[in-house]
Every structure is written in C-alpha cells, then in structure tokens.
Amino acid sequence: MEKPSRRNVLMAGGVLGAVGALNAAAPAQASPLWTWSPKGSVAGAGEGADPRWVWDPEADELVASLLDRGAVPDVNRLLRTWTKNGQPLPGGLPADLRAFMEKARALPSWADRGKLATAFEFNQKRGLYLGVTYGFASGMMSTAIPHEARAVYYSKGGADMKDRITKTAKLGYDVGSEKAFQPDGEMIVTCVKTRLVHAAVRHLLPRSPYWTKTADERIPISQADMMVTWHSLPTTVMQNLVKWKVPIPAAESEAFLHSWQLTGHMLGIRDEYLPASWSEANAQAGQVLDPVLAPTPEGIKLADILLNLGATIDGGILTKPILGSLTRFLLGDKIAGWLRIPRDPLWDPLITTLWPPFVAVREGLLDLTKAPKELRQIYWMFDEILRQGALLFLSEGRLPISIEIPQANRPS
Numbered sequence: 001m002e003k004p005s006r007r008n009v010l011m012a013g014g015v016l017g018a019v020g021a022l023n024a025a026a027p028a029q030a031s032p033l034w035t036w037s038p039k040g041s042v043a044g045a046g047e048g049a050d051p052r053w054v055w056d057p058e059a060d061e062l063v064a065s066l067l068d069r070g071a072v073p074d075v076n077r078l079l080r081t082w083t084k085n086g087q088p089l090p091g092g093l094p095a096d097l098r099a100f101m102e103k104a105r106a107l108p109s110w111a112d113r114g115k116l117a118t119a120f121e122f123n124q125k126r127g128l129y130l131g132v133t134y135g136f137a138s139g140m141m142s143t144a145i146p147h148e149a150r151a152v153y154y155s156k157g158g159a160d161m162k163d164r165i166t167k168t169a170k171l172g173y174d175v176g177s178e179k180a181f182q183p184d185g186e187m188i189v190t191c192v193k194t195r196l197v198h199a200a201v202r203h204l205l206p207r208s209p210y211w212t213k214t215a216d217e218r219i220p221i222s223q224a225d226m227m228v229t230w231h232s233l234p235t236t237v238m239q240n241l242v243k244w245k246v247p248i249p250a251a252e253s254e255a256f257l258h259s260w261q262l263t264g265h266m267l268g269i270r271d272e273y274l275p276a277s278w279s280e281a282n283a284q285a286g287q288v289l290d291p292v293l294a295p296t297p298e299g300i301k302l303a304d305i306l307l308n309l310g311a312t313i314d315g316g317i318l319t320k321p322i323l324g325s326l327t328r329f330l331l332g333d334k335i336a337g338w339l340r341i342p343r344d345p346l347w348d349p350l351i352t353t354l355w356p357p358f359v360a361v362r363e364g365l366l367d368l369t370k371a372p373k374e375l376r377q378i379y380w381m382f383d384e385i386l387r388q389g390a391l392l393f394l395s396e397g398r399l400p401i402s403i404e405i406p407q408a409n410r411p412s
C-alpha cells in the first residue's frame with residue numbers, strides 16, 4: 001500500500017489520469033438517445049432534457065464575451081495567481097467574470113466532507129491501480145471517443161499533447177489529494193478554470209475549418225459529451241478494480257464516487273445527469289459510453305502521440321511496447337486494433353499473465369513467500385516499473401501548472 005507523495009500521485013493517479021480526460025476520437029457514431037431517468041441522479045429529479053442539446057449557457061455566454069472583447073490575456077494573467085480554493089479572487093477581474101466565478105466556486109449543499117476524507121484514504125491506498133486505470137483505461141479510451149478526440153485534436157492543446165496532458169493531469173492529481181475541495185486545496189480552482197476552458201472551446205471550435213469539416217456536432221462539449229468522458233474516468237476505473245477483485249469497502253467505493261460527482265458538478269455538469277450510485281453509473285455508461293466508442297483518424301493520431309510520450313526517456317524502445325500492451329490489456333483487442341496499437345509478442349502475454357496474480361499478491365490474497373525467489377523478483381520489478389515509469393515521465397513536469405483559457409484553435 002503505497003503512500004502517495006505529491007510526485008507519485010501525479011505520476012500515478014494524476015499524470016496518467018490526465019491522459020484520460022484528454023482525448024477521444026472516432027468516426028461519427030450518432031449519440032444514442034437519452035433515456036436515462038433523472039430519478040437515478042444526484043438531484044433525484046429533473047427536467048430530463050436530452051443532454052446532447054444542453055451545454056453550459058452561463059459560462060458559455062460569459063467566455064464568448066470575454067474572447068470577443070479581448071479580455072482573455074489579462075484574465076489569464078490574473079488567474080495565474082489564483083491557485084487555492086479558499087483564496088479570494090484576484091483584483092482587476094472583469095465584474096461579470098468575478099460574479100460567475102464566485103457562484104461557480106461554491107460547493108453544492110450535498111458535498112459531504114466525511115465522504116471526501118474517505119475518498120482520500122481510498123486514493124492513498126489504491127494510488128497504483130488508479131494511476132494505471134486512469135492512464136491506460138480512461139486516458140487511452142478518450143482517443144476512442146470521437147467527440148472528445150476531435151475536439152482535443154483541433155483545439156489549441158491538440159498541437160502540444162504533452163503540455164495538455166500535464167494540465168489535465170493536474171485535475172487527476174487534485175481530485176485525489178488530501179485537501180482536494182478544502183480551502184487550502186486546489187480542486188475547486190482547477191474545476192472552475194477547466195469550466196472556463198471548456199466554454200472557450202465551445203466558442204472557438206465552431207470557427208475551426210478542420211473541426212467543422214469532420215465533426216458531427218455544431219457546438220462541442222455538450223452535457224452528454226461531459227458524461228461520456230466522466231464515465232471514461234471513475235466508472236471505467238471502478239469497473240476495472242471490481243474486475244480485478246481488489247477488495248474495496250463499500251464506504252470507500254461510495255466516497256470515490258462522491259468525489260467524482262462533486263467534480264462533475266464543479267465542472268458545470270447538471271446534477272440531474274450525475275448518477276447517484278455505481279449501479280446507476282454503470283447503467284448510464286452502458287447507454288452513453290459503450291455505444292459511442294469508435295476509431296477516428298484524429299483519435300488514432302492522438303493515441304500514437306500518447307504512446308510515444310515515453311520516447312523522451314528511452315527513445316520509445318521499451319516504453320512504447322509496454323504502454324501499448326497495457327492499453328491492449330485494459331481496453332481489449334477491439335479498441336487496441338482501432339487505435340492501431342501493434343501486438344507485442346513479449347509484453348502482451350506477460351501483462352495478461354502476470355497482472356491478476358500481481359494484484360492478488362499486492363492485496364494479500366496470494367502468498368508469495370514460498371514462491372521461487374525469481375518470481376518474487378519479477379513482481380517486485382513490475383511494481384517498480386509502473387511506479388518509476390510514471391515518475392520518470394513526470395519528472396519533466398513543469399510545475400506550477402497553469403490552466404489557461406485558449407484564444408485560438410490548433411493552427412493547422
């Protein structure tokens with residue numbers, strides 16, 4: 001049970017997690033009809049409006065106006081100094097933005113401090129699994145979510161995926177940190193800034209000639225898209241942990257869900273779309289996430305960029321096949337095939353064979369004390385590779401990370 005330092009959470013839960021929220025791509029699969037009832041939501045009731053046609057009107061109008069009146073460079077400069085949840089907003093912000101942010105930074109009445117403390121315990125105990133699943137299940141899955149892949153590819157951040165991952169990793173790190181939503185934490189700041197970034201993307205992308213040529217939606221990042229990506233994160237992570245038989249006390253499982261419900265709310269998702277329980281989450285994911293997964297040229301390119309990110313460490317010799325095999329193991333042959341990830345004769349069978357007993361050993365479900373020394377060394381190495389790999393990758397991280405409102409799309 002590793003104790004995550006800021007660094008190793010960033011590596012594991014964060015950096016890799018960042019990858020998750022990043023991309024997605026695929027040929028335009030029509031989004032399925034929204035039939036999920038708001039009765040199963042955090043709100044318990046709602047209008048039931050189809051979230052494919054709901055965005056974030058308050059944030060969207062505001063940020064469109066900031067962009068149109070040229071206020072964004074000053075706003076970004078001022079917001080660089082706003083880093084802690086409890087910190088007053090910087091002086092000099094436009095009045096309309098300040099009013100919005102004061103409202104957006106307030107936690108909902110249903111935020112539960114006790115559950116958030118338990119969520120931190122869970123993150124602490126399960127940092128390694130969270131890192132692997134956020135990174136190679138959520139992160140790589142995002143390249144197979146067509147709406148997200150295209151939006152990411154054609155937005156400004158698509159041209160510099162390493163920078164984009166580092167920024168997205170910040171959210172993955174912040175949500176798992178001890179003070180996440182407390183006054184001296186940073187998660188509220190990260191969410192509110194991300195909400196502004198998403199609003200900017202809704203204004204900018206419809207002006208991209210590349211995006212308009214390929215996308216099957218006029219305005220990106222609808223509430224339905226937000227839920228798809230949300231499920232690629234906590235729902236997918238929890239489904240894998242359950243599959244691997246990681247023992248998780250009910251209170252910890254519920255607390256982890258709570259931290260992500262709150263994240264969704266702070267990112268501007270309406271409470272009537274956020275599932276109230278894991279069974280509701282699984283049901284909704286079956287309706288909205290599974291059917292949209294598909295390859296797109298943009299997603300294939302993004303997946304390749306992501307798998308090559310380790311190349312700065314070893315020229316890609318070892319990292320690329322390992323990252324590819326982990327992706328194949330977590331997402332399966334179909335998605336790996338879509339993403340054109342080559343099969344690897346060494347790492348594919350090794351990961352498939354070693355992972356289940358690796359988890360069992362870590363969880364104390366399998367006793368290796370009497371196993372041959374060589375086998376114990378292999379497991380130790382595996383653990384180390386995962387931990388150090390993330391660490392190395394992140395060691396280039398340029399902290400502090402500042403999430404900024406984009407003013408343009410990808411240039412070409």
Ligand code: HEM
Nearest residue numbers: 021147148151152155156157164167168171225226229230
């Ligand atoms: C930006 C997280 C959903 C597309 C960001 C950033 C974060 C983030 C942390 C800021 C990073 C940066 O500025 O580079 C999330 C989370 C989501 C989510 C946690 C859901 C729970 C989506 C969806 C889409 C999307 C559904 C598209 C369909 C983008 C784009 C950017 C962005 C295009 C801006 C990249 C740029 O600056 O050019 N997101 N996101 N995100 N996100 Fe999301």
